[in-house]
Amino acid sequence: MLRLIFFIIVIAALSIATAWVGENEGTITIRWLGYEIQTTMMLILSALLAFIIVTILFVELILYLINIPNKYRRYLEQHRQKEVLKTLTTGFAALISHDQKAANKSAKHALKLLSNKEGSELADLLAASVAQMGGDEDKAQEHYSNLLENKTTKLVGLQGLIESQLQNKNTSKAIDLARQAVIVQPDNAQAAEKLLSLYKKSGKWADIQLLLNNYSRRKWNKIHGKDSEYDAEIALAIFMRALKAKEQNDLNAEELIKQAYKHNMEFIPAIMLMVSYAQEHDEISQAANVCKKAWEKIPHEQIAELYLSLYPQLNEEKRIKLIRKLIAKNKNHPLSYYILAREYFEQGDFTTAKEYTQKALVAGETKTLAGLMLKIIEKDYTSLPEEKDKWRDILRNTSYDPAWFCDKCLYIVGKSWQVECPNCHEIGYVTWSDSAKIHQAE
Numbered sequence: 373m374l375r376l377i378f379f380i381i382v383i384a385a386l387s388i389a390t391a392w393v394g395e396n397e398g399t400i401t402i403r404w405l406g407y408e409i410q411t412t413m414m415l416i417l418s419a420l421l422a423f424i425i426v427t428i429l430f431v432e433l434i435l436y437l438i439n440i441p442n443k444y445r446r447y448l449e450q451h452r453q454k455e456v457l458k459t460l461t462t463g464f465a466a467l468i469s470h471d472q473k474a475a476n477k478s479a480k481h482a483l484k485l486l487s488n489k490e491g492s493e494l495a496d497l498l499a500a501s502v503a504q505m506g507g508d509e510d511k512a513q514e515h516y517s518n519l520l521e522n523k524t525t526k527l528v529g530l531q532g533l534i535e536s537q538l539q540n541k542n543t544s545k546a547i548d549l550a551r552q553a554v555i556v557q558p559d560n561a562q563a564a565e566k567l568l569s570l571y572k573k574s575g576k577w578a579d580i581q582l583l584l585n586n587y588s589r590r591k592w593n594k595i596h597g598k599d600s601e602y603d604a605e606i607a608l609a610i611f612m613r614a615l616k617a618k619e620q621n622d623l624n625a626e627e628l629i630k631q632a633y634k635h636n637m638e639f640i641p642a643i644m645l646m647v648s649y650a651q652e653h654d655e656i657s658q659a660a661n662v663c664k665k666a667w668e669k670i671p672h673e674q675i676a677e678l679y680l681s682l683y684p685q686l687n688e689e690k691r692i693k694l695i696r697k698l699i700a701k702n703k704n705h706p707l708s709y710y711i712l713a714r715e716y717f718e719q720g721d722f723t724t725a726k727e728y729t730q731k732a733l734v735a736g737e738t739k740t741l742a743g744l745m746l747k748i749i750e751k752d753y754t755s756l757p758e759e760k761d762k763w764r765d766i767l768r769n770t771s772y773d774p775a776w777f778c779d780k781c782l783y784i785v786g787k788s789w790q791v792e793c794p795n796c797h798e799i800g801y802v803t804w805s806d807s808a809k810i811h812q813a814e
Protein backbone atom coordinates (compact mmCIF):
# COMPACT_ATOMS: atom_id res chain seq x y z
CA MET A 373 0.00 0.00 0.00
CA LEU A 374 2.76 2.38 1.06
CA ARG A 375 4.65 1.44 -2.08
CA LEU A 376 1.60 2.27 -4.22
CA ILE A 377 1.12 5.70 -2.60
CA PHE A 378 4.82 6.45 -3.12
CA PHE A 379 4.53 5.34 -6.74
CA ILE A 380 1.48 7.58 -7.33
CA ILE A 381 3.24 10.57 -5.71
CA VAL A 382 6.35 10.11 -7.86
CA ILE A 383 4.26 9.73 -11.04
CA ALA A 384 2.15 12.78 -10.14
CA ALA A 385 5.25 14.87 -9.39
CA LEU A 386 6.90 13.84 -12.67
CA SER A 387 3.69 14.50 -14.63
CA ILE A 388 3.38 18.00 -13.13
CA ALA A 389 7.06 18.62 -13.89
CA THR A 390 6.61 17.34 -17.48
CA ALA A 391 3.59 19.56 -18.01
CA TRP A 392 5.52 22.58 -16.62
CA VAL A 393 8.51 21.86 -18.81
CA GLY A 394 6.15 21.43 -21.83
CA GLU A 395 5.03 25.01 -21.28
CA ASN A 396 8.65 26.20 -20.92
CA GLU A 397 10.34 24.49 -23.87
CA GLY A 398 14.10 24.59 -24.42
CA THR A 399 16.89 22.31 -25.78
CA ILE A 400 19.62 20.25 -24.09
CA THR A 401 22.81 19.09 -25.85
CA ILE A 402 24.68 16.03 -24.51
CA ARG A 403 28.24 15.27 -25.71
CA TRP A 404 29.66 11.96 -24.58
CA LEU A 405 32.27 9.56 -25.97
CA GLY A 406 32.38 11.41 -29.29
CA TYR A 407 28.59 11.46 -29.73
CA GLU A 408 26.40 14.52 -29.66
CA ILE A 409 22.74 14.28 -28.86
CA GLN A 410 20.44 17.24 -28.99
CA THR A 411 17.08 16.88 -27.38
CA THR A 412 14.37 18.74 -25.56
CA MET A 413 13.89 18.84 -21.74
CA MET A 414 10.39 17.41 -22.33
CA LEU A 415 11.81 14.27 -23.94
CA ILE A 416 14.38 13.73 -21.16
CA LEU A 417 11.73 13.94 -18.48
CA SER A 418 9.38 11.61 -20.43
CA ALA A 419 12.21 9.07 -20.78
CA LEU A 420 12.97 9.33 -17.05
CA LEU A 421 9.31 8.80 -16.22
CA ALA A 422 9.13 5.76 -18.50
CA PHE A 423 12.34 4.38 -16.97
CA ILE A 424 10.99 4.71 -13.40
CA ILE A 425 7.69 3.04 -14.31
CA VAL A 426 9.44 0.12 -16.02
CA THR A 427 11.89 -0.29 -13.08
CA ILE A 428 9.11 -0.36 -10.51
CA LEU A 429 7.09 -2.86 -12.52
CA PHE A 430 10.20 -5.00 -12.93
CA VAL A 431 10.95 -4.99 -9.18
CA GLU A 432 7.29 -5.91 -8.45
CA LEU A 433 7.54 -8.81 -10.89
CA ILE A 434 10.77 -10.09 -9.31
CA LEU A 435 9.27 -9.85 -5.82
CA TYR A 436 6.18 -11.70 -6.99
CA LEU A 437 8.26 -14.48 -8.51
CA ILE A 438 10.42 -14.79 -5.39
CA ASN A 439 7.25 -15.11 -3.25
CA ILE A 440 5.69 -17.90 -5.29
CA PRO A 441 7.30 -20.82 -3.34
CA ASN A 442 6.28 -19.20 0.00
CA LYS A 443 2.76 -18.70 -1.19
CA TYR A 444 2.62 -22.27 -2.37
CA ARG A 445 3.91 -23.52 0.97
CA ARG A 446 1.31 -21.43 2.79
CA TYR A 447 -1.39 -22.80 0.52
CA LEU A 448 -0.27 -26.37 1.27
CA GLU A 449 -0.20 -25.69 5.02
CA GLN A 450 -3.70 -24.23 4.96
CA HIS A 451 -4.88 -27.22 3.01
CA ARG A 452 -3.19 -29.58 5.50
CA GLN A 453 -4.76 -27.80 8.46
CA LYS A 454 -8.20 -28.07 6.90
CA GLU A 455 -7.63 -31.77 6.37
CA VAL A 456 -6.40 -32.25 9.96
CA LEU A 457 -9.49 -30.52 11.29
CA LYS A 458 -11.77 -32.58 9.07
CA THR A 459 -10.02 -35.86 10.00
CA LEU A 460 -10.13 -35.16 13.74
CA THR A 461 -13.78 -34.11 13.59
CA THR A 462 -14.71 -37.26 11.68
CA GLY A 463 -12.58 -39.38 14.03
CA PHE A 464 -14.03 -38.05 17.29
CA ALA A 465 -17.57 -38.17 15.88
CA ALA A 466 -17.03 -41.82 14.91
CA LEU A 467 -15.56 -42.52 18.36
CA ILE A 468 -18.59 -41.06 20.13
CA SER A 469 -20.99 -42.97 17.89
CA HIS A 470 -18.92 -46.17 18.49
CA ASP A 471 -18.07 -46.60 14.81
CA GLN A 472 -14.82 -48.49 15.39
CA LYS A 473 -13.87 -48.86 11.74
CA ALA A 474 -14.34 -45.21 10.76
CA ALA A 475 -12.68 -44.00 13.99
CA ASN A 476 -9.69 -46.24 13.38
CA LYS A 477 -9.28 -44.97 9.82
CA SER A 478 -9.43 -41.33 10.95
CA ALA A 479 -6.98 -42.00 13.80
CA LYS A 480 -4.41 -43.49 11.44
CA HIS A 481 -4.79 -40.59 9.00
CA ALA A 482 -4.57 -38.00 11.81
CA LEU A 483 -1.38 -39.61 13.15
CA LYS A 484 0.16 -39.36 9.68
CA LEU A 485 -0.94 -35.75 9.16
CA LEU A 486 0.21 -34.60 12.59
CA SER A 487 3.37 -36.70 12.95
CA ASN A 488 5.99 -34.54 14.75
CA LYS A 489 3.84 -31.48 14.26
CA GLU A 490 2.13 -29.08 16.61
CA GLY A 491 -1.14 -30.64 17.84
CA SER A 492 0.07 -34.24 17.46
CA GLU A 493 -1.38 -34.84 20.96
CA LEU A 494 -4.87 -34.67 19.49
CA ALA A 495 -4.04 -37.47 17.07
CA ASP A 496 -2.59 -39.48 19.99
CA LEU A 497 -5.70 -38.89 22.06
CA LEU A 498 -7.92 -40.06 19.22
CA ALA A 499 -5.71 -43.09 18.51
CA ALA A 500 -5.57 -44.01 22.23
CA SER A 501 -9.34 -43.77 22.62
CA VAL A 502 -9.90 -45.83 19.48
CA ALA A 503 -7.42 -48.48 20.67
CA GLN A 504 -9.16 -48.58 24.06
CA MET A 505 -12.54 -48.95 22.36
CA GLY A 506 -11.16 -51.93 20.46
CA GLY A 507 -9.67 -53.41 23.65
CA ASP A 508 -6.05 -52.94 22.52
CA GLU A 509 -4.70 -51.66 25.85
CA ASP A 510 -1.02 -51.84 24.83
CA LYS A 511 -1.59 -49.53 21.90
CA ALA A 512 -3.80 -47.25 24.00
CA GLN A 513 -1.03 -46.98 26.59
CA GLU A 514 1.54 -46.16 23.93
CA HIS A 515 -0.53 -43.23 22.66
CA TYR A 516 -1.54 -42.02 26.12
CA SER A 517 2.16 -42.02 27.09
CA ASN A 518 2.84 -39.59 24.23
CA LEU A 519 0.50 -37.13 25.95
CA LEU A 520 2.65 -37.07 29.09
CA GLU A 521 5.37 -34.96 27.46
CA ASN A 522 3.14 -31.93 27.03
CA LYS A 523 2.23 -30.06 30.22
CA THR A 524 -1.27 -29.26 28.98
CA THR A 525 -2.11 -32.83 28.03
CA LYS A 526 -0.25 -34.63 30.84
CA LEU A 527 -3.34 -35.05 33.02
CA VAL A 528 -5.42 -36.40 30.13
CA GLY A 529 -2.63 -38.86 29.36
CA LEU A 530 -2.44 -39.99 32.99
CA GLN A 531 -6.21 -40.39 33.20
CA GLY A 532 -6.19 -42.52 30.07
CA LEU A 533 -3.35 -44.65 31.42
CA ILE A 534 -5.18 -45.12 34.75
CA GLU A 535 -8.30 -46.42 32.98
CA SER A 536 -6.15 -48.65 30.79
CA GLN A 537 -4.32 -50.13 33.80
CA LEU A 538 -7.67 -50.73 35.49
CA GLN A 539 -8.87 -52.55 32.37
CA ASN A 540 -5.79 -54.74 32.75
CA LYS A 541 -6.73 -55.22 36.45
CA ASN A 542 -3.42 -53.66 37.48
CA THR A 543 -4.65 -51.59 40.44
CA SER A 544 -1.27 -50.84 41.98
CA LYS A 545 0.02 -49.35 38.71
CA ALA A 546 -3.24 -47.38 38.40
CA ILE A 547 -2.70 -46.03 41.94
CA ASP A 548 0.83 -44.90 41.05
CA LEU A 549 -0.51 -43.04 38.02
CA ALA A 550 -3.41 -41.55 40.00
CA ARG A 551 -0.89 -40.23 42.55
CA GLN A 552 1.04 -38.55 39.71
CA ALA A 553 -2.22 -37.03 38.41
CA VAL A 554 -2.91 -35.46 41.82
CA ILE A 555 0.63 -34.05 41.90
CA VAL A 556 0.21 -32.59 38.38
CA GLN A 557 -3.11 -30.94 39.25
CA PRO A 558 -3.97 -31.01 42.96
CA ASP A 559 -7.05 -28.83 42.35
CA ASN A 560 -8.56 -31.20 39.83
CA ALA A 561 -11.59 -32.78 41.52
CA GLN A 562 -11.69 -35.78 39.21
CA ALA A 563 -8.03 -36.62 39.81
CA ALA A 564 -8.37 -36.47 43.60
CA GLU A 565 -11.68 -38.36 43.51
CA LYS A 566 -10.10 -41.11 41.40
CA LEU A 567 -7.17 -41.56 43.77
CA LEU A 568 -9.53 -41.56 46.75
CA SER A 569 -11.74 -44.22 45.19
CA LEU A 570 -8.74 -46.40 44.21
CA TYR A 571 -7.37 -46.14 47.76
CA LYS A 572 -10.79 -47.16 49.11
CA LYS A 573 -11.05 -50.14 46.78
CA SER A 574 -7.58 -51.32 47.86
CA GLY A 575 -8.24 -50.68 51.54
CA LYS A 576 -5.41 -48.12 51.75
CA TRP A 577 -7.07 -46.22 54.57
CA ALA A 578 -3.88 -44.65 55.94
CA ASP A 579 -3.12 -43.27 52.47
CA ILE A 580 -6.60 -41.71 52.36
CA GLN A 581 -5.80 -39.89 55.58
CA LEU A 582 -2.52 -38.62 54.09
CA LEU A 583 -4.27 -37.52 50.91
CA LEU A 584 -7.01 -35.64 52.75
CA ASN A 585 -4.53 -34.07 55.16
CA ASN A 586 -2.89 -32.42 52.13
CA TYR A 587 -6.05 -30.36 51.72
CA SER A 588 -7.80 -28.15 54.23
CA ARG A 589 -11.52 -28.86 54.75
CA ARG A 590 -12.32 -25.55 53.01
CA LYS A 591 -10.11 -26.29 50.04
CA TRP A 592 -11.43 -29.84 49.63
CA ASN A 593 -15.03 -28.67 49.75
CA LYS A 594 -14.24 -25.87 47.30
CA ILE A 595 -12.81 -28.37 44.82
CA HIS A 596 -15.44 -31.06 45.32
CA GLY A 597 -18.59 -28.98 45.72
CA LYS A 598 -20.60 -27.94 48.73
CA ASP A 599 -21.93 -31.29 49.85
CA SER A 600 -18.63 -33.16 49.77
CA GLU A 601 -18.01 -34.65 53.16
CA TYR A 602 -14.42 -34.05 54.13
CA ASP A 603 -14.85 -35.12 57.75
CA ALA A 604 -16.98 -38.11 56.87
CA GLU A 605 -14.27 -39.32 54.47
CA ILE A 606 -11.55 -38.94 57.11
CA ALA A 607 -13.75 -40.52 59.77
CA LEU A 608 -14.40 -43.54 57.53
CA ALA A 609 -10.68 -43.96 56.86
CA ILE A 610 -9.80 -43.78 60.56
CA PHE A 611 -12.74 -46.04 61.46
CA MET A 612 -11.53 -48.72 59.04
CA ARG A 613 -8.03 -48.49 60.52
CA ALA A 614 -9.54 -48.69 64.01
CA LEU A 615 -11.54 -51.81 63.11
CA LYS A 616 -8.40 -53.53 61.87
CA ALA A 617 -6.32 -52.40 64.85
CA LYS A 618 -9.01 -53.73 67.24
CA GLU A 619 -9.10 -57.05 65.38
CA GLN A 620 -5.32 -57.37 65.69
CA ASN A 621 -5.26 -56.15 69.32
CA ASP A 622 -3.06 -53.30 68.15
CA LEU A 623 -2.10 -50.76 70.83
CA ASN A 624 -3.23 -47.92 68.55
CA ALA A 625 -6.81 -49.22 68.50
CA GLU A 626 -8.08 -47.03 71.34
CA GLU A 627 -6.64 -43.84 69.89
CA LEU A 628 -7.99 -44.63 66.41
CA ILE A 629 -11.48 -45.48 67.72
CA LYS A 630 -11.64 -42.17 69.59
CA GLN A 631 -10.34 -40.23 66.58
CA ALA A 632 -12.87 -41.81 64.18
CA TYR A 633 -15.70 -40.99 66.58
CA LYS A 634 -14.51 -37.40 67.01
CA HIS A 635 -14.28 -36.78 63.27
CA ASN A 636 -17.88 -37.80 62.64
CA MET A 637 -20.11 -38.14 65.69
CA GLU A 638 -23.02 -39.05 63.43
CA PHE A 639 -21.39 -42.11 61.90
CA ILE A 640 -23.28 -44.96 63.56
CA PRO A 641 -20.62 -47.70 63.09
CA ALA A 642 -18.00 -45.42 64.73
CA ILE A 643 -20.40 -44.66 67.60
CA MET A 644 -21.06 -48.38 68.14
CA LEU A 645 -17.36 -49.22 68.02
CA MET A 646 -16.69 -46.47 70.57
CA VAL A 647 -19.43 -47.82 72.88
CA SER A 648 -18.29 -51.46 72.52
CA TYR A 649 -14.69 -50.51 73.23
CA ALA A 650 -15.65 -48.55 76.36
CA GLN A 651 -17.88 -51.44 77.49
CA GLU A 652 -15.06 -53.96 77.03
CA HIS A 653 -12.82 -51.75 79.17
CA ASP A 654 -15.50 -51.34 81.87
CA GLU A 655 -15.97 -47.64 81.15
CA ILE A 656 -19.73 -48.01 81.42
CA SER A 657 -20.68 -44.41 82.13
CA GLN A 658 -18.57 -43.20 79.23
CA ALA A 659 -20.23 -45.76 76.96
CA ALA A 660 -23.68 -44.67 78.15
CA ASN A 661 -22.85 -41.01 77.54
CA VAL A 662 -21.81 -41.74 73.97
CA CYS A 663 -25.15 -43.52 73.42
CA LYS A 664 -27.15 -40.64 74.88
CA LYS A 665 -25.29 -38.08 72.83
CA ALA A 666 -25.82 -40.12 69.67
CA TRP A 667 -29.54 -40.45 70.38
CA GLU A 668 -29.92 -36.65 70.22
CA LYS A 669 -28.82 -36.58 66.57
CA ILE A 670 -29.30 -40.02 65.05
CA PRO A 671 -31.40 -42.43 67.10
CA HIS A 672 -30.72 -45.98 66.00
CA GLU A 673 -32.14 -49.32 67.15
CA GLN A 674 -28.70 -50.91 67.52
CA ILE A 675 -27.51 -48.04 69.73
CA ALA A 676 -30.50 -48.69 72.03
CA GLU A 677 -29.63 -52.39 72.18
CA LEU A 678 -26.00 -51.70 72.97
CA TYR A 679 -27.02 -49.16 75.60
CA LEU A 680 -29.34 -51.61 77.34
CA SER A 681 -26.65 -54.28 77.25
CA LEU A 682 -24.44 -51.99 79.35
CA TYR A 683 -26.78 -52.64 82.29
CA PRO A 684 -27.74 -56.32 82.39
CA GLN A 685 -30.05 -57.85 84.97
CA LEU A 686 -32.11 -54.75 85.70
CA ASN A 687 -35.71 -55.13 86.80
CA GLU A 688 -38.55 -54.03 84.51
CA GLU A 689 -39.10 -50.69 86.15
CA LYS A 690 -35.43 -49.78 86.02
CA ARG A 691 -35.19 -50.77 82.35
CA ILE A 692 -37.98 -48.31 81.48
CA LYS A 693 -36.21 -45.63 83.50
CA LEU A 694 -32.98 -46.38 81.67
CA ILE A 695 -34.65 -46.09 78.26
CA ARG A 696 -36.22 -42.78 79.27
CA LYS A 697 -32.74 -41.51 80.15
CA LEU A 698 -31.41 -42.54 76.75
CA ILE A 699 -34.18 -40.85 74.79
CA ALA A 700 -34.51 -37.80 77.09
CA LYS A 701 -33.17 -35.28 74.59
CA ASN A 702 -35.05 -36.64 71.58
CA LYS A 703 -38.14 -38.20 73.10
CA ASN A 704 -40.55 -37.27 70.28
CA HIS A 705 -38.57 -39.13 67.66
CA PRO A 706 -40.54 -42.10 66.25
CA LEU A 707 -37.70 -44.44 67.19
CA SER A 708 -37.82 -43.21 70.81
CA TYR A 709 -41.51 -44.14 70.90
CA TYR A 710 -40.76 -47.46 69.21
CA ILE A 711 -38.05 -48.43 71.75
CA LEU A 712 -40.43 -47.66 74.61
CA ALA A 713 -43.32 -49.50 72.92
CA ARG A 714 -41.16 -52.57 72.38
CA GLU A 715 -40.03 -52.57 76.01
CA TYR A 716 -43.61 -52.24 77.30
CA PHE A 717 -44.62 -55.07 74.96
CA GLU A 718 -41.83 -57.30 76.32
CA GLN A 719 -42.98 -56.51 79.85
CA GLY A 720 -46.58 -57.43 78.96
CA ASP A 721 -48.05 -53.93 79.21
CA PHE A 722 -49.89 -54.07 75.88
CA THR A 723 -52.02 -50.94 76.40
CA THR A 724 -48.97 -48.69 76.92
CA ALA A 725 -47.09 -50.51 74.16
CA LYS A 726 -49.99 -49.79 71.76
CA GLU A 727 -50.08 -46.14 72.82
CA TYR A 728 -46.40 -45.61 72.04
CA THR A 729 -46.59 -47.57 68.78
CA GLN A 730 -49.42 -45.29 67.66
CA LYS A 731 -47.29 -42.25 68.50
CA ALA A 732 -44.41 -43.67 66.48
CA LEU A 733 -46.76 -44.37 63.56
CA VAL A 734 -47.65 -40.67 63.23
CA ALA A 735 -44.37 -40.16 61.35
CA GLY A 736 -45.30 -42.92 58.86
CA GLU A 737 -45.94 -46.63 58.61
CA THR A 738 -42.99 -49.00 58.43
CA LYS A 739 -42.76 -52.78 58.39
CA THR A 740 -41.19 -52.76 61.86
CA LEU A 741 -43.94 -50.63 63.42
CA ALA A 742 -46.76 -52.51 61.66
CA GLY A 743 -45.18 -55.79 62.80
CA LEU A 744 -44.99 -54.64 66.41
CA MET A 745 -48.58 -53.39 66.28
CA LEU A 746 -49.77 -56.74 64.95
CA LYS A 747 -47.92 -58.61 67.73
CA ILE A 748 -49.46 -56.31 70.38
CA ILE A 749 -52.97 -56.78 68.96
CA GLU A 750 -52.54 -60.58 68.83
CA LYS A 751 -51.61 -60.58 72.55
CA ASP A 752 -54.05 -57.88 73.69
CA TYR A 753 -57.36 -59.55 74.46
CA THR A 754 -59.23 -56.20 74.23
CA SER A 755 -58.42 -55.89 70.51
CA LEU A 756 -61.07 -56.38 67.84
CA PRO A 757 -60.63 -58.96 65.04
CA GLU A 758 -60.91 -56.30 62.30
CA GLU A 759 -57.94 -54.48 63.88
CA LYS A 760 -55.85 -57.58 63.34
CA ASP A 761 -56.84 -57.74 59.66
CA LYS A 762 -56.13 -54.06 59.23
CA TRP A 763 -52.56 -54.32 60.57
CA ARG A 764 -51.90 -57.53 58.69
CA ASP A 765 -52.81 -55.64 55.50
CA ILE A 766 -50.62 -52.69 56.43
CA LEU A 767 -47.69 -54.98 57.19
CA ARG A 768 -48.12 -56.65 53.81
CA ASN A 769 -48.53 -53.42 51.85
CA THR A 770 -46.04 -51.03 53.33
CA SER A 771 -42.72 -51.00 51.56
CA TYR A 772 -40.85 -48.78 54.03
CA ASP A 773 -38.57 -49.84 56.84
CA PRO A 774 -35.47 -48.51 58.58
CA ALA A 775 -32.45 -49.93 56.80
CA TRP A 776 -28.94 -49.38 55.54
CA PHE A 777 -29.03 -48.64 51.84
CA CYS A 778 -26.48 -47.76 49.17
CA ASP A 779 -26.51 -44.08 48.34
CA LYS A 780 -25.02 -44.87 44.94
CA CYS A 781 -27.31 -47.60 43.57
CA LEU A 782 -30.15 -47.44 46.19
CA TYR A 783 -29.74 -51.15 46.99
CA ILE A 784 -31.10 -52.10 50.41
CA VAL A 785 -28.17 -53.57 52.33
CA GLY A 786 -30.18 -54.52 55.43
CA LYS A 787 -29.93 -54.08 59.17
CA SER A 788 -26.14 -54.04 59.47
CA TRP A 789 -23.69 -51.59 58.01
CA GLN A 790 -21.11 -52.68 55.46
CA VAL A 791 -18.24 -50.71 54.01
CA GLU A 792 -18.81 -52.14 50.52
CA CYS A 793 -22.15 -52.18 48.74
CA PRO A 794 -22.90 -55.84 47.90
CA ASN A 795 -24.67 -54.73 44.74
CA CYS A 796 -22.49 -52.05 43.04
CA HIS A 797 -19.33 -52.73 45.11
CA GLU A 798 -18.74 -49.02 45.73
CA ILE A 799 -16.99 -48.31 49.02
CA GLY A 800 -18.34 -46.03 51.74
CA TYR A 801 -21.78 -45.26 50.34
CA VAL A 802 -23.89 -47.42 52.67
CA THR A 803 -26.13 -44.94 54.51
CA TRP A 804 -28.79 -45.30 57.19
CA SER A 805 -32.40 -44.36 56.52
CA ASP A 806 -35.24 -44.38 59.04
CA SER A 807 -37.66 -45.29 56.27
CA ALA A 808 -35.86 -46.78 53.31
CA LYS A 809 -38.08 -47.96 50.50
CA ILE A 810 -37.70 -51.73 50.39
CA HIS A 811 -38.30 -52.36 46.72
CA GLN A 812 -35.32 -54.48 45.72
CA ALA A 813 -35.60 -56.70 48.78
CA GLU A 814 -39.05 -57.95 47.79
Ligand SMILES: [Zn+2]
Pocket residue numbers: 778779780781782783793794795796797798801
Ligand atom coordinates in the same frame (compact mmCIF):
# COMPACT_ATOMS: atom_id res chain seq x y z
ZN1 LIG B 1 -24.50 -49.77 45.64
